[in-house]
Amino acid sequence: MKFTDPIYKAIHIQDTKILDLINTNAFRRLSSIKQQGNTYFLHPSAVHTRFGHSLGVYELMNKVINHLTSIGDIRISEHDKKVATVAALLHDIGHGPFSHCFQKISGEDHGEWTIKIIEEDEQIRGILNRIPNLLEDVVKVLKGEGEFQVIEEIMYSWLGIDQLDYWNRDLYYSSLQLEPVSIDNLILTLRFVDDRLVMEEEGIPYIEHLVKVKKNLYDTGFGHPFVVGKDLLLREIFRIMQEEKIPFVTSDLKVFFNKQEGERLLIDFLILNDETIYNEIKILSMNKDTEAAALAHLYLSSSSSLQWMEGKPLNAKMNREDVSILDVIIEKKNYSSYTGGIFVQKDDGLYDIMHSSNYIREIASLPLKEHIYFLEKDRITIKK
Structure with missing residues (x-):
């Protein structure tokens, strides 16, 4: 075939x-x-x-x-x-x-x-x-x-x-x-x-080209703060729904999340897919005047995500009374760079590729980026 x-x-x-x-x-x-x-x-x-x-x-x-x-x-x-x-x-x-x-x-x-x-x-x-x-x-x-x-x-x-x-x-x-x-x-x-x-x-x-591809895909794709913000929003929506006991509309999600970890059956898991989650969030966004609905609207937006800034929380220039920090994410270097493990065969033995590539050595030495993800409290209040 x-x-x-x-x-x-x-x-x-x-x-x-x-x-x-x-x-x-x-x-x-x-x-x-x-x-x-x-x-x-x-x-x-x-x-x-x-x-x-x-x-x-x-x-x-x-x-x-x-x-x-x-x-x-x-x-x-x-x-x-x-x-x-x-x-x-x-x-x-x-x-x-x-x-x-x-x-x-x-x-x-x-x-x-x-x-x-x-x-x-x-x-x-x-x-x-x-x-x-x-x-x-x-x-x-x-x-x-x-x-x-x-x-x-x-x-x-x-x-x-x-x-x-x-x-x-x-x-x-x-x-x-x-x-x-x-x-x-x-x-x-x-x-x-x-x-x-x-x-x-x-x-x-x-491999040098592969590392270049990795770094660009991470920085401009799944590691970009806009995308990470969407991940965190989805996680926060589910946290609020479970914490505040907001019922799932989708029966498949209701069955899955009504059970504890370790109790979920294979059939409970295999019925779920991307559309299951997306449809649940879409229905949730139609509710009025709820925190979960506001977050759902933000998640579904093609132009907006969580707000973010680069740096450590202690050094961030923000008024802590006005924002809720949802998470601090450190760059995952194994996805964005090179962390060791590729060996090159030479006549006298095996050597890490960093010994033979200035480019990879330079990329591997770059400092990790750190981003703070937050919401303004007057925009959406998150209950803790």
Whole structure:
């Protein structure tokens, strides 16, 4: 079967079990979960989904395994290759509405939901159990237990396929005028040395460009204060609704949030998607003279978000009697910069890429940005 993809042009899948997994309700649901959550408020085209990303990671797993096998750096059994491709396909199946934003709202990690779905969903469990030990081994990879070190390195290291796919994918759907990273050429420079995914020196320019893409996407996209403000607004709306016992209109949300963490069933979670949340906020905004409705209006606005300023709260020039500070967010350097972990192979050993790249060394040394997010009390009063 052929899937048209903007990054890889075409993804051809002949493995019937992979196709069966793609056709499960739990996986199809990912087509209703935005990859970048609220980023679309700033970049209207950023409505790509976890479905496309998951197919992309599957495609890259095959590409990297084939490359490393062809140059003799790894030997992998048919079973382990199956484990690798299934883990790549299902690695994000536990994401909730608006991706990472929902974790803060629900208090439950998407990784834990991923394992729960794989182990408990009847369709997925039934497909994986056709091959002995496949389900158990996929779970081991996704938990990062270390038994499948080669697969885990390919998946999750700094050079891992999860990152290689989503940076190029996020760039494609952004408004940035930057060249994409040449993934196929980058893959050709990868090596597996001393149980670690590393790269040859020829690959350094690709990583420099990747770091440039990362920084620009973070600064002007999901890390931009406007988008972070939308995340915080959504979180604050749900906090107020639960604290003040404002009833959910949507029955699916009512069922989910009326249960405590750990009590929620798979069916309670899998029914939720971006539209569920958006429709609830839209209905809430129609109520009059309530704090939650005012916040909902602000959240739905295409031109307004939370107010913010750069700096630390103690140094901020603001009248504390006039504002309510909702949060202080420090830049996530692992998304915006380079924090170490890419090793370059040279004749005399392995070295961190910072030793060979002035650009990456400069980017990594930049100070972290800190933003204060607040509301003016005379505009919207937030009860604490």
